[in-house]
Amino acid sequence: MKARVFITLKSGVLDPQGEAVRHSLGTLGFQGIEAVRQGKVIELTLSETDPARAEAEVRAMCEKLLANTVIENYAVELA
Amino acid sequence: MKARVFITLKSGVLDPQGEAVRHSLGTLGFQGIEAVRQGKVIELTLSETDPARAEAEVRAMCEKLLANTVIENYAVELA
Numbered sequence: 001m002k003a004r005v006f007i008t009l010k011s012g013v014l015d016p017q018g019e020a021v022r023h024s025l026g027t028l029g030f031q032g033i034e035a036v037r038q039g040k041v042i043e044l045t046l047s048e049t050d051p052a053r054a055e056a057e058v059r060a061m062c063e064k065l066l067a068n069t070v071i072e073n074y075a076v077e078l079a
Numbered sequence: 080m081k082a083r084v085f086i087t088l089k090s091g092v093l094d095p096q097g098e099a100v101r102h103s104l105g106t107l108g109f110q111g112i113e114a115v116r117q118g119k120v121i122e123l124t125l126s127e128t129d130p131a132r133a134e135a136e137v138r139a140m141c142e143k144l145l146a147n148t149v150i151e152n153y154a155v156e157l158a
Contacts, residue, residue, distance in 0.1 A: 006120055021121065021145070028143055030136065032126035041085055041118045042100065047111035057109065064107055066100070 001046050003058045005066055006075045008039035013071045042066055051078050080125050082137045084145055085154045087118035092150045121145055130157050 009015050015037050022036040044061075048054040058076045067074040088094050094116050101115040123140075127133040137155050146153040 008120070008122070018121070024144055025140055028140075030140055033123060034126055035122075035124040037122040039120045039122070041087070041120045042097070043087070043114075043116040043118070044112060045114040047113055061104055061107075061109055065103055 001049055001051070001054050002079045003044045003046060003054060004077045004079065005042040005044065005058060005062060006039060006077070007042070007062075007067045007072050008037060008074075010071055010073055039072075054078060080128055080130070080133050081158045082123045082125060082133060083156045083158065084121040084123065084137060084141060085118060085156070086121070086141075086146045086151050087116060087153075089150055089152055118151075133157060 018036040018038040021038060022033055025033055025036070044058060046054050046057070048057060055076055055078055058078075062074045062076065063069065097115040097117040100117060101112055104112055104115070123137060125133050125136070127136060134155055134157055137157075141153045141155065142148065
C-alpha cells in the first residue's frame, strides 16, 4: 500500500526557500503572487496492507524521523 | 486562491534522498518499506480568483521555474 506524507513549515516559521521562489517568480513576470511556502512530500510504498496499521506506522515514522515537529506539520494520506 | 504544486522525480530517475530516508527508517526498526521517493510541495497564494486562469498560470510557473521537466513530473491542485 502507498502512503504520501506532506511536510510543511508551521505558520510563523520563516521560509527562506519559499521567499526565494516568490521573488524569482516575480522576476520572471508572474504577478499577483501573495505567498509561497515550500515543503516536502514523501511517497512510501509499504508491504503492510491494513490501512489503520499502515497509517499508525507512517505517523510513527513522521514523529521519529520524517518531520521536525518543533517547526513542521505533517499530514498522511493513504492510497 | 490557493494552489498546491507537487513535484516528484520521474520514475527511473535515481532518488538518493529517498534512498537515504528508506535506509534510516530501516535502521530505526521500521520494516516492510519497499520504496521511498522524496519530492517537493509548493503552496502558492494567488490573487487570481478564476480557477482556469489560475491553473494555467501555475502550470506556466512549473514549466518555467518550479519543476525541471527533464527529470521531474508536476501536478497542480487548486483549493
